[in-house]
Amino acid sequence: MSSARVGVITFPGSLDDRDAARAVGLAGAVPVPLWHDDHDLKAVDAVVLPGGFSYGDYLRGGAIARFAPVMTELIPAARAGLPVLGICNGFQILCEAHLLPGALPRNGTLHFVCRDQRMRIENNSTAWTSDYAKDQEVVIPIKHGEGRYVADAATLDALERGGLVVARYLGENPNGAMNDIAGISNEAGNIVGLMPHPEHAVEELIGAPGTDGLGFFTSILKKLVNA
Amino acid sequence: MSTDSVKRAEQTPDEPQPYAELGMKQDEYLRVREILGRRPTSSELAIYSVMWSEHCSYKSSKVHLRQFAAKAPASDALLVGMGENAGVVEVGDGWAVTFKIESHNHPSYVEPHQGAATGVGGIVRDIMSMGARPVAVMDTLRFGPADAPDTRRVLPGVVGGIGFYGNCLGLPNIGGEVVFDDCYIGNPLVNALCVGVLRKDQIKLATAPGPGNQVILFGARTGPDGIGGASVLASATFDEESAAKRPSVQVGDPFMEKLLIECCLELFAADVVVGIQDLGAAGVSCATTELAAKGTGGMTVRLDAVPLRDETLRPEEILMSESQERMMAVVTPANVAAFMEICRKWDVPATVIGEVTDVTPEEAARGGRLIMTWHGETIVDLPPRTAADEGPVYDRPFSEPLTQAALNEDAPDRLARPTDLRAALLQLLGAPNIASKEWVTSQYDRYVRGNTVLATPADSGMIRIADVVPGLPGDGPGPDGVTTRGIALATDGNGRYARLDPYAGAQLALAEAYRNVATGGARPLAVTNCLNFGSPEDPEVMWQFAEAVRGLADACKTLGVPVTGGNVSFYNQTGSTAINPTPVVGVLGVIDDVSHRVRPGFTEPGARVVLLGETDAEFGGSEWAHVAHGHLGGLPPAVRLESERLLAEVLVEAAASGLLSGSHDLSDGGLGVALAEACLIGGYGCRVILPGTADAFTELFSESTARALVAVRPGSWDRFAELCAKRGVPACALGETGGESLVVEEVLEIPLTELRTTYEGTLPAIFA
Numbered sequence: 001m002s003s004a005r006v007g008v009i010t011f012p013g014s015l016d017d018r019d020a021a022r023a024v025g026l027a028g029a030v031p032v033p034l035w036h037d038d039h040d041l042k043a044v045d046a047v048v049l050p051g052g053f054s055y056g057d058y059l060r061g062g063a064i065a066r067f068a069p070v071m072t073e074l075i076p077a078a079r080a081g082l083p084v085l086g087i088c089n090g091f092q093i094l095c096e097a098h099l100l101p102g103a104l105p106r107n108g109t110l111h112f113v114c115r116d117q118r119m120r121i122e123n124n125s126t127a128w129t130s131d132y133a134k135d136q137e138v139v140i141p142i143k144h145g146e147g148r149y150v151a152d153a154a155t156l157d158a159l160e161r162g163g164l165v166v167a168r169y170l171g172e173n174p175n176g177a178m179n180d181i182a183g184i185s186n187e188a189g190n191i192v193g194l195m196p197h198p199e200h201a202v203e204e205l206i207g208a209p210g211t212d213g214l215g216f217f218t219s220i221l222k223k224l225v226n227a
Numbered sequence: 228m229s230t231d232s233v234k235r236a237e238q239t240p241d242e243p244q245p246y247a248e249l250g251m252k253q254d255e256y257l258r259v260r261e262i263l264g265r266r267p268t269s270s271e272l273a274i275y276s277v278m279w280s281e282h283c284s285y286k287s288s289k290v291h292l293r294q295f296a297a298k299a300p301a302s303d304a305l306l307v308g309m310g311e312n313a314g315v316v317e318v319g320d321g322w323a324v325t326f327k328i329e330s331h332n333h334p335s336y337v338e339p340h341q342g343a344a345t346g347v348g349g350i351v352r353d354i355m356s357m358g359a360r361p362v363a364v365m366d367t368l369r370f371g372p373a374d375a376p377d378t379r380r381v382l383p384g385v386v387g388g389i390g391f392y393g394n395c396l397g398l399p400n401i402g403g404e405v406v407f408d409d410c411y412i413g414n415p416l417v418n419a420l421c422v423g424v425l426r427k428d429q430i431k432l433a434t435a436p437g438p439g440n441q442v443i444l445f446g447a448r449t450g451p452d453g454i455g456g457a458s459v460l461a462s463a464t465f466d467e468e469s470a471a472k473r474p475s476v477q478v479g480d481p482f483m484e485k486l487l488i489e490c491c492l493e494l495f496a497a498d499v500v501v502g503i504q505d506l507g508a509a510g511v512s513c514a515t516t517e518l519a520a521k522g523t524g525g526m527t528v529r530l531d532a533v534p535l536r537d538e539t540l541r542p543e544e545i546l547m548s549e550s551q552e553r554m555m556a557v558v559t560p561a562n563v564a565a566f567m568e569i570c571r572k573w574d575v576p577a578t579v580i581g582e583v584t585d586v587t588p589e590e591a592a593r594g595g596r597l598i599m600t601w602h603g604e605t606i607v608d609l610p611p612r613t614a615a616d617e618g619p620v621y622d623r624p625f626s627e628p629l630t631q632a633a634l635n636e637d638a639p640d641r642l643a644r645p646t647d648l649r650a651a652l653l654q655l656l657g658a659p660n661i662a663s664k665e666w667v668t669s670q671y672d673r674y675v676r677g678n679t680v681l682a683t684p685a686d687s688g689m690i691r692i693a694d695v696v697p698g699l700p701g702d703g704p705g706p707d708g709v710t711t712r713g714i715a716l717a718t719d720g721n722g723r724y725a726r727l728d729p730y731a732g733a734q735l736a737l738a739e740a741y742r743n744v745a746t747g748g749a750r751p752l753a754v755t756n757c758l759n760f761g762s763p764e765d766p767e768v769m770w771q772f773a774e775a776v777r778g779l780a781d782a783c784k785t786l787g788v789p790v791t792g793g794n795v796s797f798y799n800q801t802g803s804t805a806i807n808p809t810p811v812v813g814v815l816g817v818i819d820d821v822s823h824r825v826r827p828g829f830t831e832p833g834a835r836v837v838l839l840g841e842t843d844a845e846f847g848g849s850e851w852a853h854v855a856h857g858h859l860g861g862l863p864p865a866v867r868l869e870s871e872r873l874l875a876e877v878l879v880e881a882a883a884s885g886l887l888s889g890s891h892d893l894s895d896g897g898l899g900v901a902l903a904e905a906c907l908i909g910g911y912g913c914r915v916i917l918p919g920t921a922d923a924f925t926e927l928f929s930e931s932t933a934r935a936l937v938a939v940r941p942g943s944w945d946r947f948a949e950l951c952a953k954r955g956v957p958a959c960a961l962g963e964t965g966g967e968s969l970v971v972e973e974v975l976e977i978p979l980t981e982l983r984t985t986y987e988g989t990l991p992a993i994f995a
Contacts, residue, residue, distance in 0.1 A: 012574060013482050015397030018694075018702055019677035025697030033699070051675075053395045056482030109995075112390045112670045143672045145394070200674040205822055206691065207674045 004029040004224035006217075007044035009074075011036040011065050015052035016199060020087065023199040024048065027217035029224070036068040045224045046083035046127070047074060049090025051143075051197055061104060061146045062092030071097060083127040083190045083220055088144050091183070091193035100184055100193045101159070102151030108176025112145035116208045117196060118170040119182050121215075123163050126189040127223050131215040138212035140196040142174055142182075147195040149177040149184075159184055166192055192216075230542070231269040232604040240266050249276035255619055262594075262613050270530075270599065270606045273543040274614055277509035278516060281797055284618035287763035288795040291773050294780035295790040302789045304752055306427060312353045312505065313423075314791020315430055316753045318817040320710040322692050323427040325357045328367075328420040328718065328757040328813045330796035334477070335417040339384025343417050344392035344479040348551050350421040351396065351484060352505035355491050356554065358431030359423030360702070362676065363690050364393050365403040366419050367718045367757075367811050368667075371412025373659035373993050378407070381415050382667075383994060388479075389419075390670040395481035396488075399679050400671035401688025403718055404811075407659045410722065413801030418757040418794075418811050422716055424692050429495065433504040435522030435557045438585040440501055442518070442526060443563070445570055445577035446487050446553040449511070450536035453477040453549030483552040483575075490573035491554065492702075499566045502557040512546045512614075514555040515581070515597060520615035522557070524595025525584035531602050532580040542601045557583060625769035635727065637860030639846040644924050645855065649975035652899045652927065653985050658854045661896050662989035663907075680713055684908050685827040686743035686892050687717035689818065713821035715749035717741075717814055719894075720759075722807030723848040724863035729771040730778035733810040734866045737782050738932055739894050740814035745875035746890040746935055748825045748882025749816030754783055756793035756812050761805020763797045771808035772797075779810060785868045788814065818882075825882045825937075828909025830889045832965035833941050836913050837958050838898065839874055839951065840934030844925045850895040851928045870933035873954040878935060886947045889938035889964075899927035899971075901936045903982050906969050909938075912979055914970040915962030923974050938964055 006024045008031055010017045021031035032044050036054075041047065054065035065071065071093075078084045078099050086094040094100045107113060116139050121132040132138070151159070156178060159165055167183035175195070183194035198213025200206075229235070236242075244266065246256040251272075259267050259275045267275060281287060296309060306323055307315035313327035331346025347364060354361045366389050371378045393400050398421070435442065494500050502522065504514045511533065519526040530542050540548070558566050563579065570577040590596045594610030594617065628634075645651035655661055664683065673682040681689035691713050693701060719739040725732025741751045756779060761768040783790055799806045818824060829836070846852050847861030881887050891905045906912050917926045939947045944960070951958040962972075970976045 013395070013485055015485070015675050016677070018696065018699075019675070021699055022677055022694060022696040025699065030698045031696065052397065053482060053485075056395070056480070058482070111387075112394055112672075114672050114674065115669050141674050143394070143674060145390075197674065200677060205680060205824075206677060207679060 004221055005032050005044045006220065007032045007034040007041060007047045009034045009036060009047065009049055009070055011054035011068060013053045013056050014050050016087065016197065017050040019199040020048045020050040023202045023217045026202050027214060027221050029221045034070055036070050039069050039073055041073050041077060046220050049084065049086040049093050051088035051090065054089055054093065061089055062096040065093045066096040075099065078191055081188065081190050085128050085216060086193040087197055087199065088195055091195055092146065094191065094193045099191050100186060101155045102149055104146050105148055105150060106146050107148050113174050114141065114143040115174065117142045117174060119167045119196060120170055121167055123166045123185060126166060126185045126192050128192045128216045128219050129166055130223065131219040137170065139208060139210060140198055140213050141200045141208045142196050144195055148175045149181040151178065162187060167194060167196065230601055230604055230606060232606050233268055233608050236266050236268045242266065244272055246272060246276065250280060251276050255279055263609060268606050270542050270546055271609055273546045274512040274516065274607065277512050277547055278614040279618040283509050283513060285795060286619050287621050287623050287797065288772065289620050290622045291776040294776055298780040298784045299789045300784050300787045305789050305791065307430060309790065309792050312356045312433060314753065315357060316791060316815065317427050318714060319712055321426055322710060322712065323425050324422060324714050324815060325354055325359045325425065326420065326422040326716065326755055326813065326815050327353055327792050328418055328755045328811065329794040330757050330759060331417045331419060332415065332759065332796055332799055335385050336381065336415055339381045340388035341478050343385040343388035345477045345551055346417055346419040347389055347392040348479050348481065348484050349507045350419045351398065352507065352554065354421045354423035355488060356431065356433060356503050356505040357423065358429050358495050359425040360492055361398055361421050361423040361488060362678065363401045363688060364398045364419065364421050365401060365688060365716060365718055367404040367720065369406045369408065369411045369416035369809065371407065372409055373407045375412055377412060379994065385415065385417055386667050386670055392479050392481045394672045396485050397675050399673050399675050399682065401673055401679060401682040401690065402716065405664045405667050408722060408807065410807045414799045414806055416759050416809060420718060420813050422714065431495065431500060431503050433517055433521055434502040435518040435526060435583045437501060437559065438523055438525065438583050440557050440559050440583040441563050441579050442528065442581035442583065443556045443558055443566060443577055444533060444553065444580045445556065445575055447480060447483050447550055448534045448536040448576065449545055449548050450550045451540060451544060451548065454544050454547050477549050477551050479551050486573045486575050487552055487554060490570055490575045493569045494566060497565060497569060499558060499562040500556050501559060504555050506553040506555060508549060510548045510550065516611040516615040518555065518557060519595055519597050519611040523583055523586060524591050524611065525586040526581055526597050527584055528581035528599040530599045532578055534576055534578050542606055623763050623769045624766045625773050626766045627770050628767040634860055635862055639852045639858060639861050642852060642856045642858055648923060648927060649977060652903065652975065655850060655854055655896045655900055656903050656982065657985040657989050658850065659989055660850060661900055663987045664990065665987065666990040666994055680821050680824050681747050686746045687715045689713050689715040689747050689749065689821065689824055691821050711820040713818045715744045715747050715816040715818060717743035718811055719743065720809050720811035722809040723853065723859055725775060725810060726807040726859065727848050727861065727863045729774035729808045731863050731866050732808065733775040733779040734782040735863060735932060736810050736812040737779060738866060738868065738871045740812045741786060741871055741875060742892045742935065744814045744816035745878040746825065746892050748823050748879060749818040750879050751788055751814050751816045751875060753815045754788050754790045754812060756790060756810060758793065758795045759799050759806065759809040759811065760797055761800040765805065768805050775808055775810045779812065782868055786872055823882050823885065825887045825890045827891055828889050828905040829911040829913055829938050829964040830909040832911050834888050834938035834964045835944050836915050836961045836964055837937050837939055838918065838934065838961055839877065839937060839956055839958055840870065841957050842921060842926055842929050842931045842934065844921060845929050845931045849930045864930050864932050867933040873956050874933050874935060877951055877954055877956050880950055881947055886939055886943040887937050888940050891936045893934040893936060894930065897928045897930050903969055905936055906979055907983055907986055911964045912966040912968045913962060913964045914966060916972040917974065918959045
């Protein structure tokens with residue numbers, strides 16, 4: 001195990017925090033639990049915002065979490081280059097915090113959907129995707145009720161032109177996301193938001209078949225070790 | 228507004244009381260007066276009426292349910308048996324598992340979304356109160372015909388409610404059933420199962436020992452939900468104006484439940500809880516009387532200390548409120564501060580509302596002494612054991628239905644057999660009971676917590692007990708325990724079989740769940756059950772119930788799997804028409820190494836397709852008779868418990884030895900449906916030839932039990948055949964996996980694409 005330390009924030013209502021920590025550990029980094037109510041990032045080298053329903057999310061996914069004490073530390077750190085991966089609810093929080101553009105309203109079907117989803121990793125130059133081949137096709141589970149990526153035309157155009165679409169759904173679009181977008185990054189490539197759950201595809205035996213999700217966690221480890 | 232205190236009750240002995248409106252019979256009311264030596268206060272009447280209700284007291288079922296204990300097979304695994312919130316079984320390496328299934332049928336019909344949601348919440352708190360971390364849920368659902376207009380109201384609501392609550396709570400939903408039948412059209416069945424894990428020395432019980440210990444109510448505030456009859460009391464005794472319409476279905480807050488789970492686990496880890504009980508049906512009434520009854524027998528409660536969501540609630544209403552997401556704990560005075568600190572961390576409101584007290588020998592002999600006050604006045608002073616343990620017990624009359632003989636004589640032999648078996652298979656595969664349930668199950672998170680080894684559409688769900696996160700401690704209760712073990716769960720029931728023969732029907736439900744656990748590679752260990760029946764006051768329904776319980780108890784004894792707990796749901800009927808008797812049985816199994824689990828279906832080409840077991844012409848209550856002819860008559864398939872036991876041994880040993888690349892049980896729709904499902908779920912076709920011991924129709928669609936379909940890995944056939952021969956389990960090699968079609972030589976050939984369109988198209992066409 002290397003000494004790269006990756007924090008995983010737990011909000012009340014976070015559900016996949018332990019799963020994210022497990023993926024970090026399986027990739028070889030040190031998972032560090034971070035608590036929503038602490039003004040403390042414990043000097044970690046990167047942060048994962050895990051899936052779940054932070055504070056219940058009865059209002060709108062991520063709408064309350066962005067104001068959490070730990071976020072007042074994370075937001076400036078992310079703007080200064082700290083690698084951050086937001087998964088599902090984490091992606092919603094990143095959008096609410098304006099660290100990533102766009103929004104994630106309810107799925108077009110109005111139903112929660114859990115399934116193993118085929119997608120393509122289109123940008124392998126971010127802090128979290130360098131271990132994938134460009135345009136590599138992977139199968140990673142999705143599970144969300146609010147995951148339909150939307151943005152205004154100018155934003156979409158900027159994402160497409162800038163190559164900032166990290167992952168795109170293949171086959172049937174599961175939630176009505178614009179341009180089949182499953183995940184995006186900021187221009188610097190340190191902040192990535194994903195609706196799919198790579199932490200549920202890191203062990204052969206558990207979750208989705210295969211280990212296609214592990215690359216997100218090995219990518220960040222390599223970046224941190226080689227930094 | 229005056230309060231009906233004990234003092235007032237003594238002064239007004241003849242005041243009429245609305246016991247009938249609360250569902251109490253006159254002799255039950257008189258019994259309460261005899262126990263107390265006076266008329267009950269309205270608060271005491273509230274307590275007795277809910278505690279002595281069918282739902283809480285099992286007064287009609289108790290005399291029958293005793294068989295589960297009396298006939299229980301000797302089992303080293305059983306740590307906590309029936310009578311607690313849930314049973315606990317030991318699974319090895321110091322780990323224990325607790326699981327239970329419970330009904331939420333009526334609320335789910337009235338308000339499908341919240342009714343089903345709170346059903347999940349309730350069963351999860353039962354599991355938490357044993358000291359366990361809940362790790363998975365399952366739901367068995369039964370509705371009217373899929374295309375009936377009301378089913379289109381009820382099913383999406385129920386499924387949405389289960390998803391809303393379970394997904395937000397963060398528990399994987401790993402299996403269950405969805406069944407459609409005319410008999411459930413006015414009375415759907417929504418049975419929820421939860422399973423939890425704990426270290427075996429960490430079991431918590433619902434008890435209140437130690438005079439001076441503090442009674443703490445924690446979780447959500449108490450509101451006016453689910454009060455039902457309490458408003459009768461409030462209005463009749465106090466204020467005609469206040470008879471406001473109360474919602475009779477509770478509203479769930481899964482976020483609060485998630486906080487409660489994490490909070491409870493931290494409380495258990497800090498060892499600051501002496502006794503704990505969840506608040507479900509009968510709320511504070513049930514929690515206080517049961518905790519006191521199992522402890523010293525003495526408790527004082529300041530009812531006005533209960534935190535309220537609605538400050539106008541009267542004491543009777545507080546006692547009967549079924550507000551969700553509440554728990555009650557007994558804590559030593561020295562630990563109260565630590566307890567409160569942990570609750571504060573998780574933003575869970577917690578309030579000391581009472582204290583455990585000593586009782587005199589005379590009080591103990593009467594059943595203990597529970598005193599409740601309301602702003603200084605004593606409003607309850609009763610022996611808690613009389614409410615919790617000594618309710619009425621009825622040995623209700625029962626008699627075989629007059630129509631039973633005619634029903635059994637109407638055998639399916641007279642039904643026209645299909646000439647086109649290909650069309651017959653496709654018709655069955657697309658029938659709502661057989662067709663893919665993905666439209667339902669894709670609305671549930673099956674992956675959260677990262678320990679899901681098998682989930683729908685596998686025959687059983689399977690969960691890894693303890694994960695290892697490099698660099699982090701375990702998150703279960705108690706110290707970390709590394710283990711390779713997993714647990715498997717399956718639930719099954721067949722109301723048609725039970726209608727034809729309730730004794731056999733209950734056994735067949737057990738046999739199928741037992742078999743389903745084994746197909747994944749797990750050894751069946753223990754049983755829970757949810758017994759859904761019509762009115763116990765109808766002797767014919769009572770006969771069905773008595774027969775089903777007797778059948779299940781006998782079969783559990785034969786198979787060596789004890790019943791650890793369960794639930795009875797009566798009054799499932801519309802007018803005088805009862806549902807088919809529907810005993811739903813859940814079986815828990817253990818697998819020593821989860822990496823040996825067998826995946827569902829044909830998962831590789833070149834494997835040998837093998838049919839295990841014997842096939843007779845058995846079509847009574849079959850899916851084919853139902854779909855092709857709308858027929859229900861004759862007798863259900865024969866129960867073959869010894870064959871089931873041997874089959875399970877073969878499946879478990881073959882899994883442990885790595886001989887199988889896929890498996891699937893044979894049940895509804897027989898071999899034909901099993902072959903098609905194995906192809907679709909695993910992703911590979913197959914080419915087989917029928918054994919030829921009967922006609923092709925019988926071999927494809929008979930529902931004979933104790934059978935399974937397996938895919939034996941290339942090169943493993945000799946060892947597998949030897950394993951079967953040793954136990955006398957018939958094994959017939961039918962052919963080989965591979966290709967893009969299901970081919971039954973000389974009978975039918977169907978491309979997988981066509982099978983898939985038929986199998987997956989049905990439910991979306993109706994509900995999407």
